Amino acid sequence: MARATIADVAKLAGVSQATVSRALRGVDRVAPATRRKVEEAAERLSFTLSKSASALASGRTMRIILLCSGGLNEWFNANVLQGVYEVLAPEGYDVCPSFICGRDEMNRYFARLPKDRNADAIIIASFQLDGTQREQLTSIDMPVIGVNIPAESSFDASVCVDNFSGMAKGVCLLKSLGHEHIAFAGDYIPGNMVYSTNQRVEGFLEAAEQNGYDETNASIVVGGEHPESYGKARLAAELVAKMLSSPNRPTGVCVETDQLAIALIKELKRQHLRVPDDISVIGFDDADIAEVADLTTIRQNPLALGRLAARQTLRLLKGETLEEPHESQEPVLVLRDTTGRAPLAEPIG
The missing domain is CATH 1.10.260.40 (lambda repressor-like DNA-binding domains)
Structure with missing residues (x-):
């Protein structure tokens, strides 16, 4: 037929x-x-x-680009993609997912984009644009929507989780449990990239100061040289070694991501430290793996962020003015089994 x-x-x-x-x-x-x-x-x-x-x-392509940093199969990116698709597909749009893994790839992608001009809008997840890239997008008059971006200035609209509020919740929990020495364990970030997770270390320091901690009892622990060459287990081992060798050893740790937090817990147990009896650990994200690991964490909802970003995209394509172009999601503290009261100090003599 x-x-x-x-x-x-x-x-x-x-x-x-x-x-x-x-x-x-x-x-x-x-x-x-x-x-x-x-x-x-x-x-x-x-x-x-x-x-x-x-x-x-x-005059439209009926295509929307979703540009992520890191693999599309990662928990955050996959959920954002699902949320974007749920909103845009019924409106007749094709969602074209793509990803970059570093500054060089990002520069090549944006240098090529004005020549291709094969989409009506672009949604960018988790990383910030520099001035050159923003100029390249402006030259093709393409709406740019951010998801969990570290700043709003380069985007026509954005949605994000409030990283500062999330870290404040984590620090306040450790304070209420009596932890006198706390730390922030940072995950690896590719050089020359600016991510939303950069705000978490800033939020930790800000919350620590507000809760009466100073630089002697609130520390930042990060990996050494070339952490991109090894996985989470080796990074966790390096971070634990630094914490245990500190003169003010922390009994409570806020970790940049759930994935690193779980690797950190495994390494602590390998060093015969009990979680949470000897040290409390708080993750960030509430990824699927967090519930399985009974990890106390700060929850964000990337599925909801993707849906909201897609709705913003549709409104911008219709020429509407957004009353609140930059919206924020309040994170939620999820209590599980990896946090507890600070251990009692051992008696002297």
Whole structure:
């Protein structure tokens, strides 16, 4: 059976092919009764207006780029993609996911983007643009929407988790449990990249100061040289070694991500330290693995962030002005088994 054409739909509906095109593209200049007649004819013939034809008529590609840092199969990126797709697909848009893994890839991607111009908008997850990249996007008049970006200045709209509020919740929990010495354990970040997670170390320091900690009892622990060359287990071993050799050994640790927090707990146990009896550990994200590991953590919801970013994208493409272009998600403290009261100091003598 031959595939139905726009001419077949026009003949069955008793209208012109131009009217069929306008009706199926949702153009206003079609009477409601005529639109219904065309839609019924198209349904009877199992006809769908091709996106390429619609794009030629409307000037739109009906494609939205989702650009992530790191693999698309990572917990955060996969959830953002799911949320974006849920909102945009019913509106007829194709979501085109892509990813970069460092500054060089990012520079090449944005240098090529103005020449391609193969999308109507771009959603960027977790990393910040520099001035050159923003100029490249401005030159092609493409709406730019951020998800968990570290700053709002380079984006037409954005949604994010409040990292400062999240870290404040973690520090306050450790304070309430009596921990006098605390630390922040940082995950590896590719050089020359600026991520939203950079705000977590700033949030930790700010919250520590507000809770009466100073630099002697609130420390930052990060990996040494070239941590990109090894995995989370080796990074965790390095971080634990630094904490245990500190003259003010922490009994409570806020960790930049759940994945690193779980690796850290494994290494602490390998060093015969009990979690949370000897040391409390708090992650950030509440990824699926956190519940399995009974990890106390700070929850964010990337699925909801993806949905909201997609709704912002649709409104911008319609030419609407967003009353609140930059929205923030309040994180939630999730108590599980890796936090407890600070251990009692051992008696002297």
